[in-house]
Structure formats: structure tokens, C-alpha cells
Amino acid sequence: MIEIFKRFTFEAAHQLSDYPEIHGHSYSVEVRCTGPAADGYVIREEIFSAAVDAVRQQLDHRMLNPIIEVPTSENIAVWIWDQLAAELPLSEVRVWRESVGFGAIYRGVRS
Numbered sequence: 001m002i003e004i005f006k007r008f009t010f011e012a013a014h015q016l017s018d019y020p021e022i023h024g025h026s027y028s029v030e031v032r033c034t035g036p037a038a039d040g041y042v043i044r045e046e047i048f049s050a051a052v053d054a055v056r057q058q059l060d061h062r063m064l065n066p067i068i069e070v071p072t073s074e075n076i077a078v079w080i081w082d083q084l085a086a087e088l089p090l091s092e093v094r095v096w097r098e099s100v101g102f103g104a105i106y107r108g109v110r111s
């Protein structure tokens with residue numbers, strides 16, 4: 001099995017009960033997929049990039065609260081996973097803020 005990844009960044013605003021002021025962050029995201037790469041690819045790069053880009057467009061320069069209930073890094077990671085799980089062989093989604101060195105990793109629903 002081989003794991004591949006795609007990284008992107010987005011800027012977004014949110015409001016949390018413990019930080020009630022609306023404020024913005026620069027988020028970094030890494031989406032990982034795992035597969036056998038039988039034909040040399042886990043998934044074609046164009047397909048991977050297009051799927052990830054569609055998710056990025058839903059988040060970039062947006063207010064996150066109407067999109068994601070309680071938009072913490074943890075919940076953003078879960079939300080991104082849920083958007084992509086049907087079309088990609090996901091293994092992990094990471095969301096972090098480079099400025100503070102804090103992030104979350106989601107590896108899907110445990111059976």
C-alpha cells in the first residue's frame with residue numbers, strides 16, 4: 001500500500017463560544033489517500049486535485065459557522081473527510097494553523 005497526499009491552504013473566519021469575537025485564520029490542510037497503486041497510481045493526480053479543490057472552494061474566504069457547526073480544527077477535519085469520503089480512498093485528513101502550530105488529525109469512523 002502507498003499513501004499519497006495533497007496539501008492546500010485556505011483563509012476563513014469563525015466564531016466559537018470560548019472566543020465569541022468573529023476572527024479569521026489561515027488554515028493548512030493535508031488530505032491523504034491510501035491504496036495499492038497497482039497501475040502506478042493510488043489515484044490520478046488530476047482526480048485527487050479536482051476533488052480537493054472543490055472542497056477548498058467551499059471554505060476559502062468564508063464564514064465557517066453556517067457550513068460547519070462549531071468550526072474547530074477537529075470539526076473542520078471531520079467535515080472535509082465527509083465531503084471526500086465517497087470519491088477518494090481516504091486515510092487521513094489533517095487541519096492545522098501554521099501560525100500557532102496547532103492542528104487536528106482525523107482518520108475516519110472507527111468500526
Ligand SMILES: [Zn+2]
Binds near residue numbers: 014
Ligand atoms: Zn479561531
